[in-house]
Amino acid sequence: MCLRLIPTLSRAPLRDEVTDGEALHLGWFTNFTPGDWSSPFSVEGSHWDGNFYVDMAQAMERACFDYIMLEDTLMVSEAYRGTAEATLKYALLAPKHDPLPLAALIAAATTHLGVVSTMSTMAYPPFMLARLASTIDHISGGRFGWNIVTSGEDSAAQNFGMEALPPREMRYEMAEEYVELVCRLFDSWEPDAVVMDRERGIYADYRKVHPIHFAGKFFKCRGPLNTVRSPQETAGLRAGRRLATRPRLRRESLRLHRCDGQRHRRHETVS
Numbered sequence: 047m048c049l050r051l052i053p054t055l056s057r058a059p060l061r062d063e064v065t066d067g068e069a070l071h072l073g074w075f076t077n078f079t080p081g082d083w084s085s086p087f088s089v090e091g092s093h094w095d096g097n098f099y100v101d102m103a104q105a106m107e108r109a110c111f112d113y114i115m116l117e118d119t120l121m122v123s124e125a126y127r128g129t130a131e132a133t134l135k136y137a138l139l140a141p142k143h144d145p146l147p148l149a150a151l152i153a154a155a156t157t158h159l160g161v162v163s164t165m166s167t168m169a170y171p172p173f174m175l176a177r178l179a180s181t182i183d184h185i186s187g188g189r190f191g192w193n194i195v196t197s198g199e200d201s202a203a204q205n206f207g208m209e210a211l212p213p214r215e216m217r218y219e220m221a222e223e224y225v226e227l228v229c230r231l232f233d234s235w236e237p238d239a240v241v242m243d244r245e246r247g248i249y250a251d252y253r254k255v256h257p258i259h260f261a262g263k264f265f266k267c268r269g270p271l272n273t274v275r276s277p278q279e280t281a282g283l284r285a286g287r288r289l290a291t292r293p294r295l296r297r298e299s300l301r302l303h304r305c306d307g308q309r310h311r312r313h314e315t316v317s
């Protein structure tokens with residue numbers, strides 16, 4: 047699997063992008079929250095079955111959007127006055143359900159919209175994240191993207207056995223190594239490893255599936271990944287500028303591949 051690192055803040059001038067007809071991308075950033083539950087015309091917010099978001103993604107697809115991105119955080123905030131009262135009373139970013147199953151649901155109900163989900167490098171062991179990304183990339187037929195975040199709240203860290211988040215610079219150093227490891231796992235299956243040779247009874251050629259023996263400063267992983275190489279070859283990645291421009295990840299960003307449905311979009315008509 048290759049990667050697309052999108053430093054979100056480093057944009058070329060919009061005018062040129064529009065004129066060359068290639069570079070303007072349409073995305074929608076949302077999250078799996080109650081939505082509008084209290085205004086006069088609302089119908090008690092979006093239900094937790096995900097259908098509201100599926101419907102929204104299908105409408106976005108008709109409107110030629112490139113991708114939907116699902117935000118995430120991992121705590122019920124007590125940032126205001128030290129209690130969860132305001133957070134829960136006003137449903138401010140909590141409750142919030144997990145974006146990954148929703149991404150799979152959306153992927154299954156759409157055909158060419160990019161589906162980008164947030165996963166924090168603090169929360170998942172790298173192997174699990176690579177496996178999930180690869181699995182949803184298959185379910186979506188190569189349309190999955192990973193919004194890379196490191197988490198920014200101590201209360202989230204406390205849900206994972208830590209007292210506090212590591213200092214910011216260390217978080218980014220860890221994330222850099224993490225993404226490098228995930229990339230190595232994506233690549234642990236050669237593109238032609240699955241042979242499905244019925245006559246010889248061979249599903250995959252073991253010589254083309256490689257342990258990675260990754261031993262970094264923070265993470266260790268033997269590999270290989272136990273999922274088949276992603277159809278996309280490249281998981282779409284969104285990272286903050288600070289992370290995307292770190293030396294080891296700049297190298298990964300050269301292995302770009304689209305996750306945004308752009309290739310299909312040009313042939314689409316709006317209905």
Ligand SMILES: Cc1cc2nc3c(=O)[nH]c(=O)nc-3n(C[C@H](O)[C@H](O)[C@H](O)COP(=O)(O)O)c2cc1C
Pocket residue numbers: 054075116117118119164193194195196197198285286287288289
């Ligand atoms: C488009 C976009 C999406 C983001 N999504 C999330 C998110 O879902 N969860 C989260 O904790 N932080 C999110 N962030 C915050 C980033 O993880 C990061 O803290 C921020 O981009 C600042 O990092 P930088 O200084 O490296 O650019 C997002 C930021 C951007 C620009």
